[in-house]
Amino acid sequence: MARNRKNAGNNSNSNSTGNLNKSSSSTGSSGSPSSVGHGNSHPKSTNKSKSHFIVMTKWRWLFGFGCLLIPAYFGYLGYLETRVNTPFDAKKMVQHTPHEFTERFWGSYRPGTYFGLKTRDPDSLVMGLMWFSPLRLGSRGEGIRHWCESGDNLDKYGWLQHDGRTFGYQEIDDFPFTLETSFVKFPRGTKGGDWTARISVKNNFPNSAEPISLIWYVALDKKTVGSLTTSSSVSSALPLVRGETSTLGDFILNFEPVNGTIKHHSYLATVVPSLRYLRETLSSVIYFAKDKASKEKILVLPGELLRNNQGEMFDANFIAVMITVEAPFTLDIAYRSLSDLKSSGSELPANAPVGELYTNALRAKQIEFHDRFEKTFRLKEKGYTQSEIQFAEAAMSNMVGGIGYFYGSSQVQSERTAMPVPYWKAPLYTAVPSRSFFPRGFLWDEGFHELLISTWDVDIALDIMCHWFDLMNVEGWIPREQILGEEALAKVPDEFVTQRNTNANPPTFFLTLKLIITKYAHLLTANNRLETLERLYPRLQVWISWYNTTQIGNVFGTYRWRGRETFKDNELNPKTLASGFDDYPRASHPDEMERHVDLRCWITFATGVMAELAHLLGRDDSKYLETHFYLSDNALLNKFHLSPHTKTYSDWGFHTDAVALKAIRQNPHHQHPQQTLQKIRVHRTPPEYKYVDTSFGYVSLFPFLMEILTPDSPYLEKILHNIHDPEVLWTNYGLRSLSKQSPMYMKRNTDDDPPYWRGQIWININYLALKALHHYATQPGPYSEDAKRIYTDLRHNVVRNVIDQYKRSGYIWEQYNDSTGEGSGCKPFTGWSALVVLIMAEQY
Template identity: 50%
Template sequence: MVRQRRGHGQQERGSSERRQLHRIDEDNEPRKSRMSWLWTIVMLLLLSVAAHLTYTGYLETRVTTRFDNNKMVTKSGLEVPQRYWGSYRTGVYFGMATREPHSPVLGLMWYQPQKLIQGAQSIRHNCDQGDNLKRYGWLQHDGVNFGIQELVDGPLTLKTSFVKRGHETCAGEWTARVEAVSNVEKEQELSLIFYVATEEKAEGWIQEDSVMRFEGHTPQLGDFFVTLLNYSNVLHSSQLVTKSEGLHKLRDTVMASLKWDVLNNNKFISLGGVLLPKGDNKPNFIATQLLVRTPFTMEVVYQRDEAGSGIQSFLASQEFDIELGRHSENFQRKFEDKFQLRAKGYKQEDVVDARATFSNLLGGIGYFYGSSLVMSKYTNEPRSYWKAPLYSAVPSRSFFPRGFLWDEGFHELLVSTWDVDISLDVIAHWLDLMNIEGWIPREQILGEEARSRVPEEFVVQRNENANPPTLLLTLKYMLTTMHGSLSKEHVNTISRFWPRLQKWFSWYNVSQIGPVPGSYRWRGRSVNAIHELNPKTLTSGLDDYPRASHPTEEERHVDLTCWMAVASQTMALIADKIGQNSERYSDTFATLSDPLQMNKLFWSESMRRYADFGLHTDAVKLGRKSKNDSTFIRIVQERPRLQLVEKTFGYVSLFPLLLCLIPANSPKLGDVLNDLRKPDLLWTPYGLRSLSTTSPAYLKKNTQHDPPYWRGPIWININYLTVKALFHYSRSEGPYKELAGEIYLQLRENLVTNVLKRYRETGFVYEQYNDKTGEGQGCKPFTGWSALVVLIMAEIY
């Protein structure tokens, strides 16, 4: 019994324990459930953070990710032998280089010894307005075979010319001739420094064979030789064999190595000889200095030892004269064939000046290699774009010796008229700079030599910033005006561009879209630009042209909307030409060019003109922060409101006309044409000024120190678009046909007469022209888009 009771008690205790454990389990269940949910939430949060970080990292890398691996430039270097060597170092007065990423370079420096001793003059090397050369530039240049340049420096005139030979199937050879004469009765002494240099990262080597001969080797060229020949009137020679920190430091390296030649009674300033670091016998910079008396001639012969047989026959002396004369004759013949200036009745001096203007554009085509510094809103600091080459014309050798996206579209209107192959090669290089988003950095500062000449604030490119898509203007020009010059191969090349052109067009439609359907807005205006009278719109290409006074997302810009209309029209044209579906682009063009839509967005009925829209007041001025503060800031005297910027009349107001988007029978065309001829608005005897005299910001500084830029001066690229549009309307049936024709003839005459007159007076084509006097101003020479005067003369639109 006892056992039974004990067993029963044990059973009861076991049941009680089980019930207690069960109750504990029941109490733990919610806790386990809560812990499980908590872990789930933590894991989800961790996964979300990881996903966010991964996605953010992906967004950060997009700005520096290529569009794809299919390059538009399918041939480069020695695969294009006819364009392998050239005067591609556009930022120096004379320099030769190849189209290789790390090319050996050859160049020229000079100085007048007496002035250098007096400290009045530095060594001439980089094209620099501060050198105050009376004039310089190419007189003839065909973009491939030869060039003739003249430089007037005080009492001296230097002439540099070069001729290439045998480059049809290989790199070939070339010879450069340097001549110096005195402009005054007295003979002049001159120090010429000819050099060969390579970058630190270049493969191969260079060495001096003698004072007058260099040798070198690169994997691309093999062995090559550079020989100085046929020199006379040499008073003294010296050499420098050293290392330079980079191509941008060559002149500094020379300056640091100059010393008195004590062996000649201190009469001469010599280069420093061999100045290599101890144990280093591999120079990257070798220079020969010749102190000469005018008149002086020297020939610099480059040869490539392709067969390993050493020096071949020289392209020099009379043989050089023959080849130079032959190329010059071919150039003049081709120039007349392309532009027909003599046939149009121009005088010989006009034709010569036009040839020089055009030659400066072709001679301003350079080859660059390096990476841009870029940023997006997802990056905290600038990042390096991928390293890439760029074959591109430059706006100005002295001030802008690098590539600019919207300038290039205007350049290629001229270049494609001359040589479609060169132009398509240039465009292919630009399209290879497109990232996965469809963005192309608008300013290309590639390599140390280019970057050394750009202010720090302009170096970094931001991927939300656009530029007018003028390369599409060039392609439209090719397919219409130049269609007879296009071969099947050319069309195939444009067909290869198609995926990138689509992506580029799409990028604009995403990144630059406006606040209302059918409108667009330039990015890049700063709401914090309190020191600017009107915050700049650098991305538009028109810089300080006055927009709405207070940048907001509500802005809509008439010029960008017009650019996108023509871009869609061009995309449809290209699609039809290469057998692609054009419907999407045709529909977009129909929407953007719809007169009702354009008028609704931009037409001011009270002022009878087109205008931007935004948060705006005209009652702004620059003034001191306080009586004791010399800093100027923008002072707003009236509350801004959303409105058309209708009292500002200038180039932006003309864009529906410039891009031929106004119907030929529209009364608004008559309003715009009538305004063109009013002297108090845009009309001058020298061309159309950029901003009317009645506009609030006319000729006003944008900051305390920045002079007006697009606020009155005459710009040739916009005047070219104007005469092009007038030419179009003068041939389109409508009530304003005769009026457009009259204005066309007057404006064309004014532009051509003034540009040629100023060129003869000064030896330069300018960035802009004064709207009151017609005098050239801004940087010089500016034979980028200002060279469009040649197309205006030729009436090629």
């Protein structure tokens, strides 16, 4: 168009010139041709000036545009950098205030401690228990119990009853003592109401006089605005604690001995720099003194330590009351909200729920819990013994008793940020895999957790999902591991803190959504549950879209987990942390051509659930149905993932099985005998593009686990055969994660990295296998009887072994040995291993 306008202007000038010549010639004025020629030279000069002006104007315009474009470009790069820590632009899922759900305001939301209480408030104070035997205390505080630590080697600990809302009861075996900790809440008012906690201790050697020191502490986070003080109690020789925060208002904490003998007591009021150093602060100031009555040496706390070296006074943010007792002994700790009392016009009740009143309240809660548990899971009706039912109660209670409340910001990094940057600050209400080893939120674990939690309490499950989806950024990414707040950071090595937005995690929340919208659809019209799903739906859309854009393969219809590209040459097989199956063997040489069968099946399942949810909410489900049907096509699945050699499903990529770790000298030119040898991976035969079909295991089962295979598929028969083959996946304790015939079976990935998903038995995948077997057993088809028979045997094996190992060791474990059935990994692991309760109840 610009060129056309320019040409049109030139034509106009020519015509004008021509007309001018004709006019001059006809009139004869200025008569001679020379004058005509002179007259024609003037417009030529004018045109030249115009052209120069146009050129200069164009360059100026281009220069100006460039000046605008450069900052715009860098501004756009800056915008891209900020996307990783920009929240999804929609109304928050968590809309309630901390006090809105009074029944769930206070709770045992500190799963990383043996017994700790806090509120669902970003600036909550914390309370909790420490204890130690004065005869066994080390010089640096070794022996003080506080954090749940595997190294403490406790014989057993865990919740035996916990309803997730109003009470919990726990037993802790720490030789030679058994401690019982419990709490009952009495919700009222606008500040969360009251609660009472009880600590009972007995010595398992009745004639032993070994003392035990119990410490109850109250602490404010470094950013919590509030105050703590101690004063004398009217009803007890022990001091009481008074405090105030913006969320709780005024409160008082009483210590009431119920029975037993107190040898001596003391307290500490001081300042701590962080919640992660409570035990260290206490152990650094405890000292020996001489008891005035007995003249014996005793351990005591020094009272107030509130002055610095310059003599300046500080307000205490940490108060600990220590009592040394002879067992048996029982102490009640009664929390009272003075602000709730004032707002109701009441006085402090004369008969606080301690002693017999508390005993009666706890007993009533326990009876109510037993009745509700049987109504929910019907295990007695199924013929389980009382001890087996008690095991199931403990497993479920540890799941809901392990729910924590965290607040803080993750550390994240994208390909566009040179360094890690902080995510926005947010709360997270979530269950945790393990109180000792993983007391924080994990994305793919949580979907499995919610299967059990939603069966027990669908509102808690929805509340947890709301918190997780508030952590979605504008791109649709959710960090797979949540390390929020001082207490969570205290348990994580620095190298694992940063989360990278290229890495996904299996979208297991769709398992929970499938369960809720099918089994509990009749409950969705109550308590605003349907409205919650309405608000959740746009976030789910963006989430599934993120998977469908960031995790797709190079060939249409295929998918690839990101994060394997940066493998180290000291790994036997590069890890795939994003998949959740960490060291499960994939293609030996990761590249962009890889295809991962499990991820494809996750997306197939997720789009099917999205279609169901869209239909439930009256939305257009056509897009998700179309994708689901496309990915469910067994012929297309076979084209991309069925090995023609083994007739099994597998990954595809650049692969060789002939790999090994070989020790080499770091500097081959120096042959010093003490030189450190380093193991790196070598391959004896070069890799080629092919199916990774020699590593049959959990990943190979996914078309079956996600129930994508048609009931008449001949490849379903092959999977059922391999499942039941002792040389492949079958054991007397559950399905092993990798075939015994695989070259990677039980191989270490590095010298310091023992096998993880290379043979051990995992309960979450056994749950999915039993769910799929139950499905195919009820579908008309040639393999329904085989599926039914295998289902019965596998369910028996899994349930029996988990219960046997619990009775033997006192714990539910992260995984189980495929040769002996013994628990392995970390303990207690009452995350997805607690799905054994749903297996017992046959609720899938």
